[in-house]
Amino acid sequence: AQSVTQLDSQVPVFEEAPVELRCNYSSSVSVYLFWYVQYPNQGLQLLLKYLSGSTLVKGINGFEAEFNKSQTSFHLRKPSVHISDTAEYFCAVTSYSSYKLIFGSGTRLLVRP
């Protein structure tokens, strides 16, 4: 069985500061990893994905994440956040022949001026 843990339910940060949102996963097989962002009253938008290859993945809106197999982590980072980055961020995991995308509980990023 697979699981995802997002330890931080909320991360407050000042505008233009760097941010890291943490994601750890558990799986007995090789995984595919994703970060999604959800703005208020909207659907989920794919930020970035790790399927294979380079462990440093760059996504949209200046976000990047690093897959660390030994630490079973896929933390999301941005060097300088904007007010518009305020949203809910979900980490998710799946694997080949698994029909289910397993989501973490989400982290609310709150960017303050």
Added chain:
Amino acid sequence: DTEVTQTPKHLVMGMTNKKSLKCEQHMGHRAMYWYKQKAKKPPELMFVYSYEKLSINESVPSRFSPECPNSSLLNLHLHALQPEDSALYLCASSPLGGRALGTYEQYFGPGTRLTVT
């Protein structure tokens, strides 16, 4: 184009009503999904269609009835819902179905905000 569209955006229905939610994608994706999302929670999977056939039903009550008329369309028919069914209903699609279901990312629509009175 990585767009999934959903209609209506908002829906208010009584417990005796029958209504339908519609989802459409024109990316040629062969897997489509329905999710339910309550406030401040991650989406919960309801149904998976793979190559236009229902392949997964996550023990969803029969008052929710999915339908896949063709490879681009997915409907969710609602009947005799309860107030606790009020939620954001999300549709998603991904490129491949069958054994490759988990191989690719899912693309989500904007959702339908459903309120049951």
